[in-house]
Amino acid sequence: MKEYLYKYILGIADNSLILGQRLGELCGHGPSLEIDIACTNISLDLFGQSRSYYQYAATIKGGNTTEDDIAFLRKEREYLNLLLVEQPNRNFAHTMARQFLFDHFHLLLLKELEKSTDFTLSAIAKKSIKEVSYHARFSSDWIKRLGNGTAISHDKIQIAIDSLWTYTDELFHQTEADKTMVSEGIGVDVTKFKEIYLQKVSDIITEATLKTPETTWFQKGGKQGVHTEHLGYLLSDLQYMQRTYPNMEW
């Protein structure tokens, strides 16, 4: 039971950590100053959220475990984030499409998690909803702008959505830990809002004069710790300081 709760929290927290790291890569490299700042602001929100989850997870794990151990010292297979969030930035269209596809899921997830019987998870969710509403607005606006922009921006965002779509089915997969937490009233039954998500996302895609992909082949594995090759490279950056100078602190 404790082990399931721990894994359940990581499943949510790791999405924020890994996506935060991806967006953080744009610090100083954004296509314009405003977007650079926006992406790193979103990154900061996500890191803040993952910190709250990891602090809680550390108390459940017990012993001398700290939030930093959980964030920095796990092996690749122990990260339980969705495949979607670890996908590389490639170009701005990819970065926004990834953000857009995740934000709407994230918001629906948090709105359910707010009702959790677990006080801490509910409090983190309530706090995060306010931030993620801004993220979803930002990424949705960019989908519309790029779709309605030039022929080139239109094509690029369509390609990005098409190539990331294969990772969207996993958002609604449930692990053993998920199912147990749902039955305890702690976790969120993600299957409940799959239709709402698809409707919301395809409405915006349509408004952006783009096409919702009709892919039927989907990738999965992140929730079980089986990742795409991209995560390893991301972690080598993320974990560099702690691996090189063990136990270093600010």
Add this chain to the structure above:
Amino acid sequence: MITTEQQIIDRELISILEQVADPEIPVLSIMEMGVVRSAILENKIVKVAITPTYSGCPAMDVIGDDIQKALLDAGYTSEIKLILAPAWTTDWITQKGRKALQDYGIAAPLDPIADKEALLDQKRIVRCTNCGSQNTKLVSQFGSTACKALFKCDDCQEPFDYFKCLK
């Protein structure tokens, strides 16, 4: 974790806490920001509960240290606790705080969709802090800190910050 729907602050501590400035917006005290949710003197120790404006707010550690220092200078030892519930809202910024923000050049938060409407060229209600014109537009929903958006005035052409509404 403590849950405080309202603020509970011992009267004698108010003036001390009012002297602690927000590290990112130095014209505002942390009291005017509504960051301090409770401060109670118990067995000679002041127990302070603060709440972050945004989850990733990097100012929280500094705010905690500054509170401890201010209280120590006034002769109190203190314990700082970070609480997440209820979540901070811009409604907790006091009238005095809103005025200080405006004077500092940051437009005070209006309603939750003011910036969206500005982006989509609908109602323009955010007032330029430089010339007072409402002919302003949103440049970016994310500004110099997590709590601010970047605006530009189409009349005086000056950029300015808008404190995002969080409800």
